[in-house]
Amino acid sequence: MSEHHHGHSHDDDDPRATDQAVRAEAIESVLIEAGILTDTEVDSFIETWHERIGPMQGAKVVARAWTDASFLDRLRVDANAAVPDVGVDPGRLEHLEVVVNEPGVHHVVCCTLCSCYPWTLLGLPPAWYKSPEYRSRIVREPRAVLAEMGCDVEPTTEINVWDSSSEVRYLVIPERPAGTDGLSEAELAALVTRDAMIGVARIEPVT
Amino acid sequence: MSEHHHGHSHDDDDPRATDQAVRAEAIESVLIEAGILTDTEVDSFIETWHERIGPMQGAKVVARAWTDASFLDRLRVDANAAVPDVGVDPGRLEHLEVVVNEPGVHHVVCCTLCSCYPWTLLGLPPAWYKSPEYRSRIVREPRAVLAEMGCDVEPTTEINVWDSSSEVRYLVIPERPAGTDGLSEAELAALVTRDAMIGVARIEPVT
Amino acid sequence: MDGIHDMGGTQGFGAVSFTPDEPGRVDDRWEAVAGAAVFALLRSGRTNLDAHRHRIERIDPRRYLPITYWGRWLAAVEAAIDEQEIAPPDAVANAVRQAGADPDRSAPPALGPVVALESRENGRTARREIDSPPRFAVGDLVRTSAHAPHAGHHRLPRYARGRQGTIARVYPAFVLPDATAHGRGEQPCHVYAVAFDGTELWGADAEPGLRCHLDVFEPYLSGADEVSEES
Amino acid sequence: MDGIHDMGGTQGFGAVSFTPDEPGRVDDRWEAVAGAAVFALLRSGRTNLDAHRHRIERIDPRRYLPITYWGRWLAAVEAAIDEQEIAPPDAVANAVRQAGADPDRSAPPALGPVVALESRENGRTARREIDSPPRFAVGDLVRTSAHAPHAGHHRLPRYARGRQGTIARVYPAFVLPDATAHGRGEQPCHVYAVAFDGTELWGADAEPGLRCHLDVFEPYLSGADEVSEES
Numbered sequence: 001m002s003e004h005h006h007g008h009s010h011d012d013d014d015p016r017a018t019d020q021a022v023r024a025e026a027i028e029s030v031l032i033e034a035g036i037l038t039d040t041e042v043d044s045f046i047e048t049w050h051e052r053i054g055p056m057q058g059a060k061v062v063a064r065a066w067t068d069a070s071f072l073d074r075l076r077v078d079a080n081a082a083v084p085d086v087g088v089d090p091g092r093l094e095h096l097e098v099v100v101n102e103p104g105v106h107h108v109v110c111c112t113l114c115s116c117y118p119w120t121l122l123g124l125p126p127a128w129y130k131s132p133e134y135r136s137r138i139v140r141e142p143r144a145v146l147a148e149m150g151c152d153v154e155p156t157t158e159i160n161v162w163d164s165s166s167e168v169r170y171l172v173i174p175e176r177p178a179g180t181d182g183l184s185e186a187e188l189a190a191l192v193t194r195d196a197m198i199g200v201a202r203i204e205p206v207t
Numbered sequence: 208m209s210e211h212h213h214g215h216s217h218d219d220d221d222p223r224a225t226d227q228a229v230r231a232e233a234i235e236s237v238l239i240e241a242g243i244l245t246d247t248e249v250d251s252f253i254e255t256w257h258e259r260i261g262p263m264q265g266a267k268v269v270a271r272a273w274t275d276a277s278f279l280d281r282l283r284v285d286a287n288a289a290v291p292d293v294g295v296d297p298g299r300l301e302h303l304e305v306v307v308n309e310p311g312v313h314h315v316v317c318c319t320l321c322s323c324y325p326w327t328l329l330g331l332p333p334a335w336y337k338s339p340e341y342r343s344r345i346v347r348e349p350r351a352v353l354a355e356m357g358c359d360v361e362p363t364t365e366i367n368v369w370d371s372s373s374e375v376r377y378l379v380i381p382e383r384p385a386g387t388d389g390l391s392e393a394e395l396a397a398l399v400t401r402d403a404m405i406g407v408a409r410i411e412p413v414t
Numbered sequence: 415m416d417g418i419h420d421m422g423g424t425q426g427f428g429a430v431s432f433t434p435d436e437p438g439r440v441d442d443r444w445e446a447v448a449g450a451a452v453f454a455l456l457r458s459g460r461t462n463l464d465a466h467r468h469r470i471e472r473i474d475p476r477r478y479l480p481i482t483y484w485g486r487w488l489a490a491v492e493a494a495i496d497e498q499e500i501a502p503p504d505a506v507a508n509a510v511r512q513a514g515a516d517p518d519r520s521a522p523p524a525l526g527p528v529v530a531l532e533s534r535e536n537g538r539t540a541r542r543e544i545d546s547p548p549r550f551a552v553g554d555l556v557r558t559s560a561h562a563p564h565a566g567h568h569r570l571p572r573y574a575r576g577r578q579g580t581i582a583r584v585y586p587a588f589v590l591p592d593a594t595a596h597g598r599g600e601q602p603c604h605v606y607a608v609a610f611d612g613t614e615l616w617g618a619d620a621e622p623g624l625r626c627h628l629d630v631f632e633p634y635l636s637g638a639d640e641v642s643e644e645s
Numbered sequence: 646m647d648g649i650h651d652m653g654g655t656q657g658f659g660a661v662s663f664t665p666d667e668p669g670r671v672d673d674r675w676e677a678v679a680g681a682a683v684f685a686l687l688r689s690g691r692t693n694l695d696a697h698r699h700r701i702e703r704i705d706p707r708r709y710l711p712i713t714y715w716g717r718w719l720a721a722v723e724a725a726i727d728e729q730e731i732a733p734p735d736a737v738a739n740a741v742r743q744a745g746a747d748p749d750r751s752a753p754p755a756l757g758p759v760v761a762l763e764s765r766e767n768g769r770t771a772r773r774e775i776d777s778p779p780r781f782a783v784g785d786l787v788r789t790s791a792h793a794p795h796a797g798h799h800r801l802p803r804y805a806r807g808r809q810g811t812i813a814r815v816y817p818a819f820v821l822p823d824a825t826a827h828g829r830g831e832q833p834c835h836v837y838a839v840a841f842d843g844t845e846l847w848g849a850d851a852e853p854g855l856r857c858h859l860d861v862f863e864p865y866l867s868g869a870d871e872v873s874e875e876s
Contacts, residue, residue, distance in 0.1 A: 012598045017442060019520035020485065024444030026509035026517075027451060027492055030501045035611035037454040042443065045450035048438055091554065094541045097418060097607075112422030112571055114467050115483060124438030126429050131484040132706070134425040143621045163567045165423065166605045167463075167540045167588055173475045193435050201434060210873035215676050224673060226751035231675030231839050232680060233740035234723055237732045244685040248675065257670055301772045302816060304838075311857065318651030319802055320673075322714060331669030335661050337714040339475070343655040346804065348851045356663045365854045370653065370799045372772045373836045373860035374694075374819055408665060417657040425759050426648040426706045475657045479707050526657050560807070561848030565656075572857075576791070576807055617792030 005092040025091065054123035055194035057172055060086040062197065063189035065098070066176040072100070079131050079171070083121075091120045094167040096108060099160065101175045101199070108146065108199030110138045118169035122194055129198065139163055152203050172199040179206035261330035262401035265378055267293040268328065270396035270403065272305070272382040277298065279307070286378070290328075298327045301374040306367065308382045308406070313360050314367045315353065315406030316377040317345045323371035328378055328399055348369055358405050379406040386413035415468075416562055416572060418475040423573040424615070445642060451491040461494045463540065464595035465532035468567035469493045469525060476484055477523035489522040495500070498533055508579035528597040529566040542602035544587040548632070550606060555580045555638035556630075558608070567595035570634045574626075577614050578638050582627055583607035590631055603632040647793055647803055649706040654804040654847070676715035682722040687769060690833045692725045694771065696763035699798035700756060704810075706752035709854035720753040728762055737765075760797040761827040768820070773833035775818040779863070783838060785812045787861075787870035789839070796866055798826035801865045808845050809869050813858055814838035821862055834863040 007137065024195060031037035064086045066070040074082040077097035083089075090096060096118065099107035112135050117125040130135055137145050142159045146152070153159055162170045174196040183206075195201035236243035271293045272279040281289040286303035292295075297303060303325065306314035318324065322337040335341055344352050349366045353359070360366055369377045381403040387395060390413075402408035440446045441471045469490035470478075480484065495501050507517035550556055560576030562568060569591050585605040593601040612624030665785055671677045686692045701709075701722035709717065726732050738748035791807035793799060800822050816836040824832040843855030 007509075017444075019486070019515070021507070022496065022510055022515045023492075023520035024447035024488060026506045027495070028447050029509050030505045031451055031491075033453060033505075034495075034500050036458045036460065036500060037451060041454060042446050042450045045453070046440060046443075046446045049449070054438070063608075076597060078471070094466070094539060094588070095448065097583065097585075111600055112573070113419055113569060114470065124440065126436045126438050127483075128432045128436070129426075131430060132421055132479060133427040136421040136427045139422045139423040139626050140425070140616055140625065141621055145430060148429050152432065156623070158448045158517050158625060159621070160609075161624070161626045161629045162607070163626065165571065165583070165611065166631065168585055168607070194424070194438070195435050200432075205422060213840065224675075226746070227719070228675045229679035229741055229744055229746045230723075230737070230751035230753070231719060232745060234719065234726070235678050236740050237736045238682055238685060238722075240736075241726075241731045243689050243691065243731060244682060244788060247676050247683060252684070253671060253674075253677045256680070261669070280792060301819070304814065306817075313741050319804070320650055320800060321701065329669070329670065333667045333669050334714075335663045335667070339652055339655075340658040340661040341709060343652040343658045344661070344725065345654070346653045347847055348852055355660050357665065363854070364851070365856060367840075368855070368857045369838070370857065370859045372863065373816070374852065375816055375836065375838070376862050378764045382780050386665070387820060390781060401669070402666050407663075416654055417654065423647055423648065424706070425646040426703065428705070428755070428757060472657065474659075475655070476710050524659070526659060559848075565850060570805060578814040617790075619796060 033067045046104035049119075049124050050120070053120065055121075055192070055197065056189070057123075058118070058194070059189040059192035059196045060088060061098075061171065062192045063185045064090045064174055065100075065173050066188055067185055072173070073175075087099070089119065093118060093120045093169050095169070096121070096171060097168050097172050098173050099162060099199075100173040104154075104157050105160065106140055106157050106158045106199065107162060107172045108137060108138065108163065108168075109162045109170040112139055113165055114134070116164035116169065118171055121171055122197060126194075146200060149200050170202075172197050174199075174203050177203045220256070239264070256326075256331050260327065262328075262375075262399070262404065263323070264295045265315070265404045266297060266329035266331075266396040266399035268305075268378065269380055269399045270392045272380050273395055279380070282380075295328065300325060300327045300376055302376070303328070303378060304375050305378050306369060306379050306406075307380040310382070311364050312367065313364050313406065314369060314377075314379045315345065315349055316369045316371065316379060317342060317372040319343070319346055321371055323376065325376035325378055328376075329404060346410055353407060366394075379404050380409050381406075384410045384412045411413050415471055416644045417471045419471045420571050421486075422571045425532070426479055436568050440484070444488065446541075448484045448487035448491060452487055455491065455494055455538075459536045460500055460534065461536065462532055462536035462594050463534070464493065464567055465571060465592035466490050466587075468528070469497075472525040472528065472579040473477075474523045474525070485546065489525070492560045493525050493596045498534060504578050525613070528565075528596075530598070531533050532595055533597040534596070537600070540588045540594075542600065543588060543628075544602050544604075547606040548584050548606075550584070550632075550635065551582060552581050555579075556581060556608060556635045557617060557638045557640075558630060559634050559636075562564045565591055566592065567591045568632060568634075571628070571631070572632065574608075574610065574614055574628050576631075579610040579614065583610040585629070588631070592631075594634075601633075606630050606632070606635070608635070646702055646797060648702045649709045650702045651802050651820070653802045654841075661705065672714070677806075678687075680719035683718055686722065686765075687726055690758050690767045690769065691729045691731055692783055693763055693766065693767035693820040693821075693825050695798055696764070696767070697721050698822070699759065699826045700728075702798065703756040703759065704756045705756070712754060720746070720756070723753050724756050724833065728759070729765060740753075743777060745749050746763075759843060760795075761829070763826055764828040767825070768831070771818060771819045771825075773818050773831065775835075779815050779835040781812045781815070781863075781866065781868075784838045787812060787837075787839060787866045789871045790860060790865050790867075790870075794823055796804070797823065799823045800860070802861060805859050805861075807837075808841055810839040810841040810845065810859075812837050812838040821864065823864075830847070837861050837863070837866070859861075
């Protein structure tokens with residue numbers, strides 16, 4: 001039995017959570033020492049992305065787009081200029097582009113090279129969006145991947161994939177579900193899911 | 208601390224040597240039971256490839272090619288038909304092709320898709336030949352890789368890479384080193400290294 | 415670089431591990447350290463997003479997949495501290511030791527060499543105003559470069575090399591990642607969404623009704639009828 | 646398939662770990678089991694080399710690198726036992742259990758699905774005599790297919806797709822791996838060594854004086870002046 005041969009197996013182990021945590025604390029202290037990071041910034045990162053910024057931002061944009069055709073037009077022309085109308089700060093989004101689902105046309109967003117994502121409108125990306133499974137397959141077999149994810153796209157519907165390889169960020173405007181005629185903008189926003197704004201889900205009709 | 212998040216780290220561990228050994232024994236017994244494998248075949252695999260077949264086969268071919276121009280000609284035309292001349296059984300080699308180094312022309316062999324290699328002439332492939340480092344880099348930056356491996360190729364010398372993507376197997380005939388005029392064929396064969404027959408080394412002059 | 419990060423179209427990965435509307439959260443505090451540290455570094459101007467991405471691309475390919483997203487960010491942060499000389503090379507290891515732990519146990523993955531380091535004074539945004547108008551308009555036929563734009567960081571994945579497509583959207587100008595990741599100025603240029611038919615990318619057995627859009631920086635494109643300089 | 650096995654030109658891997666004339670040996674007996682088992686399976690006709698290679702290509706990409714060469718062979722052997730119904734699906738696990746060990750601890754990596762299994766009666770050699778003469782001669786300009794020949798096993802790596810080269814050698818006919826790996830007969834055809842200039846494969850910053858040769862099966866080639874059916 002050769003130690004040499006199996007020696008590198010051990011190197012392939014991931015650092016366990018405790019090691020990673022210790023390393024991160026060391027990095028944090030070094031960056032605070034260097035004046036790059038403040039000592040409240042990690043906690044405020046968690047608070048920002050767990051409490052303050054999330055899919056509700058994108059949902060407000062979608063609900064308004066469903067109810068106001070002129071807002072949708074402005075979104076299409078210059079989304080960064082339009083989103084403050086619904087109280088959304090485009091913040092770090094350098095250029096927001098909307099892609100609009102309609103009968104026969106489905107849009108889905110990805111980033112094959114890293115995991116670019118519209119954080120400002122949707123919060124932190126879910127783990128699956130960052131997975132090699134999604135990144136590798138969604139550009140090549142989106143219909144199969146979407147079906148596996150529970151989003152069957154009609155065979156006659158064209159699928160448009162948007163691979164975010166620049167600083168442009170994409171937001172899918174899903175189709176407005178049936179049975180929502182009488183709902184207010186806030187009620188509509190509550191129906192809009194994060195997955196639908198990435199393009200991996202539809203919004204179910206309200207019955 | 209989330210178990211969920213780190214759960215798959217454990218899955219990425221390699222089975223340790225003992226586990227792998229137990230598994231292999233189970234596979235061996237199942238294949239013997241099925242009449243596919245005999246109970247001496249694993250030992251005979253080791254004996255064959257550690258004791259009987261190795262770079263000495265290729266070295267005999269090279270030494271004859273250095274000393275007999277008509278043999279080299281026949282090697283170039285139909286190497287499978289020529290190698291029995293020096294007592295080498297082409298065996299499982301379906302088509303052997305020789306590539307001949309000369310001043311200004313260097314050849315090097317690889318297999319980017321798996322690790323195809325002329326076992327019959329050179330024995331088992333060394334670990335580095337099967338490594339992702341060699342497989343990925345040798346087709347793209349062979350001059351840099353060869354230099355790192357201690358084989359500096361003159362800037363004016365052309366490098367020919369042969370990527371073994373079919374059942375053709377390649378043998379590099381290295382340049383005959385200086386200082387070997389008086390040597391017998393057997394003495395010449397003793398100078399020929401396995402690495403030189405892959406094309407990652409030259410044979411040093413005899414002084 | 416043509417690294418393991420360039421995943422589009424790679425086959426062999428299985429089903430996406432998906433639960434509907436799974437919250438986007440950090441699971442552990444160390445992940446938030448990675449996130450906050452990257453944002454702080456970008457704000458400080460000591461690195462830029464393209465150099466950050468290139469550090470991730472340079473992670474030992476054997477480690478890229480197992481350490482997952484935040485682990486890659488953390489490794490890139492530690493590499494930035496070193497490469498941009500934000501702290502002495504042994505600062506992080508010393509801090510680990512001071513916490514009573516063995517720095518070797520948590521050593522980050524090795525990073526491959528870099529052709530050139532980014533500037534030490536980086537802009538915080540990527541969008542720029544430029545005088546030259548976009549070279550292409552919506553509907554124009556274009557072809558992407560058949561080769562990687564250069565050996566370092568760029569944003570032209572392998573699956574879209576040497577492919578013909580149609581300009582679908584014309585975007586404002588942005589700094590060129592190839593330049594900013596390596597301290598070669600900003601070289602701002604227009605960006606386009608280019609639409610490729612599935613069959614152009616994947617051949618005759620592509621899924622029917624597939625159109626893939628990629629954001630492409632203008633230098634990666636030529637008019638479809640231009641003879642490429644390269645071939 | 647365009648899997649992790651298709652490594653030619655992938656960047657990010659470091660120096661080759663090399664000692665001159667390191668012996669080619671198995672380090673552990675289990676590696677010899679993997680080797681002997683593959684040879685025995687080939688001899689038995691229950692599998693063929695192309696199907697064996699395709700099993701390796703189908704190994705979970707997260708595991709392909711860490712388990713190394715012989716680990717990949719062993720995983721392919723176990724998959725062959727299952728796919729070719731050489732023993733009941735639980736035979737190996739039961740044998741591990743009988744040896745007093747936990748089969749889960751040594752479970753092989755998962756393999757991705759296969760588009761079609763190979764035949765249960767396979768030839769032992771790959772070379773064939775065919776009536777049709779080679780379509781190309783030494784010196785002919787040719788171009789490789791711009792796309793993967795099909796979704797399953799084939800031998801056209803990504804780095805050599807849609808590239809122009811010159812026929813350097815004309816080889817005898819061999820069975821087509823695309824066919825034999827999937828039980829689609831043998832479809833024997835001529836094979837060529839095609840020479841590509843470094844710049845054709847890697848662009849203007851290729852190493853000077855580089856020529857890469859690849860063994861290419863005739864169906865992957867068209868004459869350089871033919872209009873491809875595909876584009």
